[in-house]
Amino acid sequence: MGISFIIFSRRLVRFMNHHVTDSESDWFVYEQKTLDKKIKAVLKDQVEKYGSYSYFYGHPYQSLGILGVYGERSTEERFECYELRDIIKHDDRLLDIGCNCGFMAVYTAFRTGCRANGIDINPYMTRIGELCADYLRLSDRVNLEAIKIHDFKPDEIYTVVFSFATHWTDDENYRVPLREHFERLAGYLDNGGLLVFESHANDVGDEEFYATIDSIGDIFSLQSKKDTDQATRHLYLFRKV
Ligand SMILES: C[S@@+](CC[C@H](N)C(=O)[O-])C[C@H]1O[C@@H](n2cnc3c(N)ncnc32)[C@H](O)[C@@H]1O
Known part of the structure; x- marks a missing residue:
């Protein structure tokens, strides 16, 4: 009886407010449930069909708080911590490699106005990113x-x-010498272009990792380095020479 009354009151309020909502301007509210359902369907498909290792128990590696997408690492926190609002300009062309859901690219495009591409081996993760980019009206960028x-x-x-x-990568789908990785990234960049590079936690304290970083001066000049994730990772900003 009580529950029926609550449901009825909510429907009544929704009905009474119908004239002040607008399907064009209030899409952000209307479409959220549909987005949730689509994301759940993609994750279910991944569990059933993806033959490779899935990060974070089959959830995205990345979360996107503004759309309520659950994942291991917060996109918004990383965006702030990496100071991307100051680094990325609206006329930049950004490439995010091994992007998972591409949320770092999507959110950076959302906040800065830049154009962004992302690639990942996992089609279920990129599909979730596409759904979110569509939802945020970013498909053209x-x-x-x-x-x-x-x-x-x-x-x-x-x-x-x-x-x-x-x-x-932990899934072992990408294992190349670190120098080769930097050379590949340099090939994607314009002269003077920026590389924002985040280490793994396992790299911290690894002498071989630091020796390679010190030896790539012929392709990248180091602009800055900071510790992130409570000093469990390093974040480097390089400029292509
Ligand atoms: C640890 S996650 C990092 C994701 C993202 N860059 C981030 O920091 O939020 C590694 C990602 O690399 C992707 N990956 C692994 N091997 C790959 C390959 N050979 N080509 C493209 N992506 C790959 C995985 O699917 C996964 O999304």
Whole structure:
């Protein structure tokens, strides 16, 4: 009886307020449930069909708080911590490699107005990113592609590349010498372009990792370095020389 009364009152309020809502301007509220359902369906498909290792128990590696998408690492927190609002300009062309859902690219495009592409081997993650980019009305500026890094042949040169926790991967789908990874990234970038590079936690304290970073001065000049994630990772900003 009580529950029926609550349901009835909510419906009544919704009905009475119908004239002040507008399907054009209030899409952000109306479409959220549909987005949730679509994302759940993609995750279910991943569990059933994806043959490779899935991060974070089959959830996205990244979360996107503004759309209520649950994941292991907060996109908004990383955006603030990496100071991307100051680094990325609205006329930048950004490439995010091993982008997972591409949320770092999507959210950076959303906040700065730049154009952004992302690639990842996992088609379920890029599909979720596409759904969110559509939802945020970013489809004309954001493009996500399910492809292996090795197979990716960019048809444009970028002004910024993100390489976040992707220079080797836990799923073992990408394992190359670190120098080779930096050379590949340099190939995507315009001269003077920026590389924003995030280490893994396992790299911290690893002498071989630091020796490679110190030896890439012929391709990248180091602009800044900071510790992130309570000093469990490093974030580097390089400029292509
Ligand atoms: C640790 S996650 C990092 C995701 C994202 N860069 C971030 O920091 O939020 C590594 C990502 O690399 C992707 N990946 C693994 N091997 C790949 C390959 N050969 N080509 C493209 N993506 C790959 C995985 O699917 C996963 O999304």
